[in-house]
Amino acid sequence: MPDLSTLADIRTALAQMPGPDATAQAAAQDRNGQLTKPPGALGRLEDLAIWYGAWRGDGRPRLTKPQVVIFAGNHGVAAQGVSAFPSEVTAQMVANFRAGGAAINQLSELAGARLDVHALDLETPTADFTQGPAMSEAEVCAAFAAGWEAVDPSTDLLVTGEMGIANTTSAAAVAAALLGGDAWVGRGTGVDDGGLARKAAAVSAGLAANTERSGLGVLQALGGRELAAMAGAIACARAQRIPVILDGFICSAAALCLWAEDPQALDHCVAGHLSAEGAHGRILEALGKEPLLSLGLRLGEGSGAALAIQVLRGALACHSGMATFAEAGVTDG
Numbered sequence: 019m020p021d022l023s024t025l026a027d028i029r030t031a032l033a034q035m036p037g038p039d040a041t042a043q044a045a046a047q048d049r050n051g052q053l054t055k056p057p058g059a060l061g062r063l064e065d066l067a068i069w070y071g072a073w074r075g076d077g078r079p080r081l082t083k084p085q086v087v088i089f090a091g092n093h094g095v096a097a098q099g100v101s102a103f104p105s106e107v108t109a110q111m112v113a114n115f116r117a118g119g120a121a122i123n124q125l126s127e128l129a130g131a132r133l134d135v136h137a138l139d140l141e142t143p144t145a146d147f148t149q150g151p152a153m154s155e156a157e158v159c160a161a162f163a164a165g166w167e168a169v170d171p172s173t174d175l176l177v178t179g180e181m182g183i184a185n186t187t188s189a190a191a192v193a194a195a196l197l198g199g200d201a202w203v204g205r206g207t208g209v210d211d212g213g214l215a216r217k218a219a220a221v222s223a224g225l226a227a228n229t230e231r232s233g234l235g236v237l238q239a240l241g242g243r244e245l246a247a248m249a250g251a252i253a254c255a256r257a258q259r260i261p262v263i264l265d266g267f268i269c270s271a272a273a274l275c276l277w278a279e280d281p282q283a284l285d286h287c288v289a290g291h292l293s294a295e296g297a298h299g300r301i302l303e304a305l306g307k308e309p310l311l312s313l314g315l316r317l318g319e320g321s322g323a324a325l326a327i328q329v330l331r332g333a334l335a336c337h338s339g340m341a342t343f344a345e346a347g348v349t350d351g
């Protein structure tokens with residue numbers, strides 16, 4: 019692992035990231051053109067398979083070891099009355115993940131994915147960002163490093179998920195700081211109109227109390243430990259050419275912090291789904307990513323991305339398993 023002790027160290031690591039393998043990409047494209055189907059008939063599945071092959075350095079790739087990682091964190095901004103649930107639910111849900119009782123346990127198992135859960139200092143919430151930065155530089159870097167370390171180097175696909183009461187307020191503040199404009203808040207776990215107004219006020223106060231606008235600076239000031247850890251895991255995956263499926267609103271806000279540092283930082287990522295949290299689509303638009311699924315989910319914990327593993331599996335099964343026109347003796351068009 020590189021030294022990730024300071025934001026400057028993280029920026030150094032981000033500046034050394036590899037790109038996709040052009041030879042594998044060309045081979046995958048060539049193979050795609052020979053498969054027994056009309057050109058383009060598999061739609062986005064074709065792009066997905068070529069994207070995956072390019073990052074894995076393999077023109078005929080297989081997916082064998084997907085990993086889902088969930089990071090949990092608690093937020094000082096919860097004190098502003100911005101969630102429908104109390105902060106103790108974060109630790110309670112971590113216990114549920116570990117016992118196998120959450121949605122993500124079922125969806126990971128279905129996708130044949132290993133699931134890891136990392137609780138990040140739950141007993142020490144971040145500071146309330148309406149008053150000043152949520153984290154110190156040391157804290158955000160430690161969380162980023164925890165995310166980096168959580169990635170199994172032998173995995174061939176990563177899903178990053180999260181659990182953190184009040185983190186839709188944090189994600190909204192991150193998006194507002196990095197993309198400007200307003201209406202970034204939504205109902206999260208289901209707040210009423212009063213809660214929604216308190217979320218909007220907390221985001222405004224957070225932007226006024228924290229003036230730093232670099233991607234990592236915003237992650238420190240307005241993010242949370244689980245957002246920083248997701249950013250660290252996504253960066254680690256990039257360093258090892260492991261493709262990533264992004265989850266919902268909070269995961270995308272964390273990824274946005276990397277994108278704000280380098281617009282190519284998320285080229286190894288696809289958007290797994292469009293969350294019902296209203297502003298998610300605007301983050302994905304800014305990132306230039308079209309979601310694979312749109313099922314009205316607003317759960318987090320990696321659930322939409324874990325479902326999207328199945329779509330990627332479908333793309334790779336076709337790409338790597340189908341016969342070519344020559345092999346099958348089918349007349350090419």
Ligand SMILES: O=C(O)c1ccc[n+]([C@@H]2O[C@H](COP(=O)([O-])O)[C@@H](O)[C@H]2O)c1
Pocket residue numbers: 100101102103180181182183184185186187205206207208209265266267268269293294295298315316317318319
């Ligand atoms: O992933 C999403 O798009 C998403 C949308 C709304 C809520 N969540 C989950 O709900 C929690 C945050 O909601 P809230 O209302 O406490 O800010 C957190 O644990 C997230 O995983 C997740």
Ligand SMILES: Cc1cc2nc[nH]c2cc1C
Pocket residue numbers: 103107111180181182207317318319
């Ligand atoms: C019960 C519950 C489960 C969750 N999973 C992800 N975020 C969540 C928030 C709540 C409140």
